[in-house]
Amino acid sequence: MGGNQSIQRVGENETDYKKVVESEEFQSLLRTKKKFIVPISIFFFCFYLALPLLTSYTKILHTPAVGSITWAWLFAFAQFIMTWTLCILYSKKATSFDEKSDKILEKLEKGGSYK
Incomplete structure (x- = not known):
């Protein structure tokens, strides 16, 4: 199958995902996820690297x-x-992330401002 299938025209019954991405609700969801994921990823990476570094270069x-x-x-x-x-x-x-994304989708289904 061709790789151009992801490009779709926005018709009457289709969602304009560009507007969804630009919405305040979606941006808030992304900020919330980032505030959680980035610190945990940094902690994991540091904790993971500490073992080989401490065993190799210290006693x-x-x-x-x-x-x-x-x-x-x-x-x-x-x-x-x-x-x-x-x-x-x-x-x-992730449950709270799912709840926020569900609320965004509900707004879309009820004729929210993203169409």
């Missing part, structure tokens, strides 16, 4: 924490916990 994580288990092993295990926690947080937050 901090090489000291025993519990018996013969070093801090490096605990830090690595903490990365699994961090990943699951961030996934759960995002899944819960």
Whole structure:
């Protein structure tokens, strides 16, 4: 199939998505998502890179924490916990994103100003 199928003309019963994207409601949704996703992504990236950097260039994580288990092993295990926690947080937050997008779609279906 051709790659030009995404270009559509805006007719009577079709939505003008350019106007939707420019709407205040949609821009608010994007700002809210950005305020949540960017800090969490930065935290994840820093936490993820800390293990190889600290184990390669310092001796901090090489000291025993519990018996013969070093801090490096605990830090690595903490990365699994961090990943699951961030996934759960995002899944819960995504519900509010979905609710906001549903409200935008409802406004469209009721003859809102985006047509």
